[in-house]
Amino acid sequence: MSTEPLVEARGLRKYFPIRSGLFGRAKAWVRAVEDVSLAIQPGETLGLVGESGCGKSTLGRLLLRLIEPSEGDVLFEGRSLLGLAPRELRALRRHMQIVFQDPYGSLNPRMRVKTIVGEGLVVHGIGTRRDRLDRVRELLGLVGLTPEAEERYPHEFSGGQRQRIGIARALAVGARFIVADEPVSALDVSIQAQILNLLQDLRQRLGLTMLFVSHDLRIIEHVSDHVAVMYLGRIVESGTREQIYTGARHPYTRALLAAVPIPDPRNRAERTERRAMLTGDLPSPIDPPSGCAFHPRCPYAEDACRRVVPPLTAGRGGHAVACHVFPAEE
Amino acid sequence: MALLEVRELETVFALNGRHVHAVDHVSFAIEAGRVLGLVGESGCGKSMTALSLMRLVPSPGRVAGGRVLLDGRDLLALPEREMRSVRGAGLAMIFQEPMTALNPVFTVGSQIAEALRLHRRMGRSEAWERATALLDEVGIPEAARRAHDYPHQLSGGMRQRVMIAIAISCEPRVLIADEPTTALDVTIQAEILELLRALRERHGMALLLITHDLGVVAEQADEVAIMYAGRIVEQAPVTALFDRPLHPYTQALLRSMPGVTGRRARLEAVPGTVPDLLHLPSGCAFRDRCPLAVEECAARVPPLEEKAAQHRAACIRV
Numbered sequence: 130m131s132t133e134p135l136v137e138a139r140g141l142r143k144y145f146p147i148r149s150g151l152f153g154r155a156k157a158w159v160r161a162v163e164d165v166s167l168a169i170q171p172g173e174t175l176g177l178v179g180e181s182g183c184g185k186s187t188l189g190r191l192l193l194r195l196i197e198p199s200e201g202d203v204l205f206e207g208r209s210l211l212g213l214a215p216r217e218l219r220a221l222r223r224h225m226q227i228v229f230q231d232p233y234g235s236l237n238p239r240m241r242v243k244t245i246v247g248e249g250l251v252v253h254g255i256g257t258r259r260d261r262l263d264r265v266r267e268l269l270g271l272v273g274l275t276p277e278a279e280e281r282y283p284h285e286f287s288g289g290q291r292q293r294i295g296i297a298r299a300l301a302v303g304a305r306f307i308v309a310d311e312p313v314s315a316l317d318v319s320i321q322a323q324i325l326n327l328l329q330d331l332r333q334r335l336g337l338t339m340l341f342v343s344h345d346l347r348i349i350e351h352v353s354d355h356v357a358v359m360y361l362g363r364i365v366e367s368g369t370r371e372q373i374y375t376g377a378r379h380p381y382t383r384a385l386l387a388a389v390p391i392p393d394p395r396n397r398a399e400r401t402e403r404r405a406m407l408t409g410d411l412p413s414p415i416d417p418p419s420g421c422a423f424h425p426r427c428p429y430a431e432d433a434c435r436r437v438v439p440p441l442t443a444g445r446g447g448h449a450v451a452c453h454v455f456p457a458e459e
Numbered sequence: 460m461a462l463l464e465v466r467e468l469e470t471v472f473a474l475n476g477r478h479v480h481a482v483d484h485v486s487f488a489i490e491a492g493r494v495l496g497l498v499g500e501s502g503c504g505k506s507m508t509a510l511s512l513m514r515l516v517p518s519p520g521r522v523a524g525g526r527v528l529l530d531g532r533d534l535l536a537l538p539e540r541e542m543r544s545v546r547g548a549g550l551a552m553i554f555q556e557p558m559t560a561l562n563p564v565f566t567v568g569s570q571i572a573e574a575l576r577l578h579r580r581m582g583r584s585e586a587w588e589r590a591t592a593l594l595d596e597v598g599i600p601e602a603a604r605r606a607h608d609y610p611h612q613l614s615g616g617m618r619q620r621v622m623i624a625i626a627i628s629c630e631p632r633v634l635i636a637d638e639p640t641t642a643l644d645v646t647i648q649a650e651i652l653e654l655l656r657a658l659r660e661r662h663g664m665a666l667l668l669i670t671h672d673l674g675v676v677a678e679q680a681d682e683v684a685i686m687y688a689g690r691i692v693e694q695a696p697v698t699a700l701f702d703r704p705l706h707p708y709t710q711a712l713l714r715s716m717p718g719v720t721g722r723r724a725r726l727e728a729v730p731g732t733v734p735d736l737l738h739l740p741s742g743c744a745f746r747d748r749c750p751l752a753v754e755e756c757a758a759r760v761p762p763l764e765e766k767a768a769q770h771r772a773a774c775i776r777v
Contacts, residue, residue, distance in 0.1 A: 289732060290732070317500040318500060318673075319712060319715055319733065320728075320729075320733065322716075322717075322726035322728035323729075325717065329725065344644065346718075347716065347717045347718035350718050352717075388645045388646045390652075390672065390677065392676075394677045394678075394697040394701050395698065401678075407646045410616055
């Protein structure tokens, strides 16, 4: 753990303005990401899990500086992304890429596959025309598509195949860090496994470092070395996969894990009984609750939870929890 | 006799001058108070089966054969006028995306009251009172106040509760829930599934639960039917299906899910793509993705046969 992280976030915040009228001033702010710090070691996959609107996709985009943070910094190999000149940032982008959720909306329907996959090579001025075509073919092979795919258009492919094209594009310029934003959520169950296996293989072969963003706890468990759980813009618990899946401390993490339907019909009555049912909806990130944002839904909330935001504090083995009632174990 | 019995249901679509079977000789039965989980991937015909039961198949599709017996009465033979009263009091349906099923310009209370006035001939104030009672029953806090809200003012989970309130307003015998929690977060999903369970027990409704999520089925269903390319390929009581899945497709689905059989380095992926009804292989539709396929599988469509007690599968290799 003494190695330098490949990617690091320090005190990241992102507030989006809500404006009224065309040129209106900001009426209110959506606090999508609120004081997030994290580090991803080289070759590791960090699973970022949370429910809709918790800020996990925004955080993924902040790490690539696809959107500008309101506060805080992102470091790639120790270099601040915010301090870079546009040219330097563009050069660095070769190493950091994103795979999107929607394999339909994220590929230009008017471009042939070879143009889509090779676009990054052109932008970064890599190789000759001939080299680029060779590289595209190599990439298509790498993601399990046949060479004939290069002349075809996105609509000629199924969802799973399109996701392979999106992955080939992300890898084209030699990315070392990939943000995979719900990469299998739009796919059928039987196809999801193909793409998850492909990402695992590529990760091993190419030594990729990944931020894997998903709402699906089963998938996060499968792909992650470390896991961070987000709720309303903040990381409320983080640790190794084992720490989170067998020793979760935060009541929100435990409720999330308990809510996952288990494909095993035995003992389901017991399971339902044990399931500490959460009540109420996710609060709005425009007007988050005071103190711990989870307190209105938390069965263990105490007075302090309503007043003071619990800091994310690391305990034994790096397992970090942001909770007044169930702090990390020393 | 079962409350709802579907026999050899066939729904076809005319596409490019060809007839495509979206629902292909589907048969099942549900007893009062029981849950049948109908499972499959996109395009397998599970939603079209539900719409066929309701007689709401969109053009150019039509129900081409079979029987849908509710308490012994064949719904497919009813005149449309009578079918209209069956929808609501006989069969009611909730959908994946409640926003598209609710009218954005009316308050949720008035939409429930409207259903009650139409179907149950209630007066205006009686219907409003009943509407708020229903909102309360489906777990909407401060129901009397929220009844004045428009759909966009409610969260996704609350909108699904409103849809459920509308669906149960006429006290249906059978509730059809088509991916009722797919658009919802996992903690909200657990709440909605719990609500459906409570309502079913209280009202003795049968539930046809349509889903792609085997986890949801394992938690909720008594019986399970697995669909592939318009046909039921396996059908069994829930424990038998998860303990001893027989059809290679069911086995593949279970093995391809992360976190089912403990953590593994690799998932067992099902090769190929989800079938396109226009280009199905001859014989068994799964054979081009099946690890057990032999030449004989191409010869004819395997019949759904009893392979063990109450456990049926459509495969010549098991």
